[in-house]
């Protein structure tokens with residue numbers, strides 16, 4: 001048995017990508033009609049293999065029902081119609097060809113011949129070197145088409161190779177791969193806001209996500225893994241009071257609630273930027289040599305959105321809106337970032353959105369439920385209110401530039417303490433510690449170890465700032481965002497860093513961007529029309545499937561499966577919300 005011989009390396013990926021999303025039926029019917037015409041008119045110019053594959057795709061697609069369901073049955077029937085013999089593996093191949101064809105408009109490159117002992121031109125060192133020089137000279141603007149033109153018009157002519165004057169784009173693409181160049185998509189820079197000594201510092205972090213998997217440095221860092229465990233314990237403590245969405249149609253199974261329990265609904269948040277020059281998805285580059293994307297004059301729209309499995313996008317329908325005229329219609333907020341437009345998106349914007357839109361809409365839609373709002377672990381979301389108890393904002397002595405903090409309590413008897421003295425000045429760390437009986441002679445504001453950020457949980461009284469920061473009231477200080485949510489009677493959780501697979505809204509952005517690419521001319525006015533349409537194009541079943549995938553990852557991590565194995569299992573058991581025990585036993589072998 002050698003059934004994997006002709007399976008291309010991207011087989012699983014293409015199948016997985018495509019099965020996760022729903023086809024636009026209008027587009028699909030048009031494509032099927034075009035294929036029918038092609039099969040009829042170009043029959044003679046196609047090879048037998050090509051004709052059979054395209055015919056199989058046609059027979060398969062026409063047999064799917066209006067919702068794109070019934071894949072197994074349709075592909076099995078297509079096998080029987082087109083091929084002599086051929087079982088489930090052939091049916092699976094048809095599904096792969098069809099998905100590939102729908103995505104790229106041509107059949108996958110035949111990999112069967114790749115182990116043949118022919119010597120390719122590109123294997124010649126001199127030829128490869130000439131290609132490398134040309135590619136480098138292009139400064140990140142190489143495309144397979146431009147490379148093909150170079151090969152045909154320059155390389156083959158200069159090398160005296162006259163036998164074959166043209167190469168296909170597929171060959172050019174393969175040669176680029178042989179030379180170590182791969183198509184890499186880029187993620188734009190993320191803007192973070194950090195307070196340091198009470199001054200707002202804006203950090204622009206350029207993060208790249210290579211489209212080769214979810215995992216990169218940081219995912220398994222000890223502090224991140226430790227926090228992931230805390231996150232999982234917390235989210236699963238709420239999960240038993242949440243509805244579950246499973247099955248082919250992602251139907252709701254309500255939670256079994258105790259007499260004093262309220263249903264909990266997970267509402268996930270993220271921000272995403274759509275650029276008017278997003279049309280170009282990425283560049284051809286060597287791994288690790290990804291050039292910065294030139295932003296040029298590309299304008300952008302930022303979207304801050306909230307999703308739940310219960311209702312998809314957090315918004316009221318027409319009737320709900322009419323019955324609740326004081327509640328905004330939808331939670332989504334747009335911002336056009338950049339100078340001279342609306343300025344930057346800050347934690348204040350997000351808090352305003354949560355206060356005025358998100359919580360009122362949620363409470364209108366789900367009157368007796370508790371929201372569990374989930375946010376990325378960004379410093380923007382961790383910003384404190386100006387009067388919050390934050391040790392890093394304090395001076396040792398009274399007065400000066402330190403903020404006036406809110407009153408607090410300390411000690412076993414919850415003794416009241418004001419953070420300002422009689423003349424309205426902030427007391428400073430020394431006075432606060434004296435009043436708590438924690439001051440020691442010779443204590444400095446900071447010690448060298450703390451300044452050097454050398455962390456040691458056993459070092460608890462090295463300097464005034466350390467002692468104060470470990471006081472229970474300071475440890476319990478919540479961010480401004482969390483305070484707003486807790487005051488409204490809801491809950492809040494922050495995803496672990498580097499774990500974008502757990503925030504399913506990332507897949508929602510992906511689907512919306514794919515729609516935007518296909519439907520936008522990327523002019524500024526085009527972008528303004530397309531972004532809302534792109535977001536609305538993702539339906540609730542798809543959103544629930546995205547969520548199911550995130551739950552599957554959480555289940556795997558909770559059961560101790562991480563890294564590549566988790567990625568494999570999350571893809572393989574795509575219809576499962578959690579991983580069945582027999583699979584777990586298999587994975588743990």
Ligand SMILES: [Zn+2]
Nearest residue numbers: 447450462463
């Ligand atoms: Zn210290």
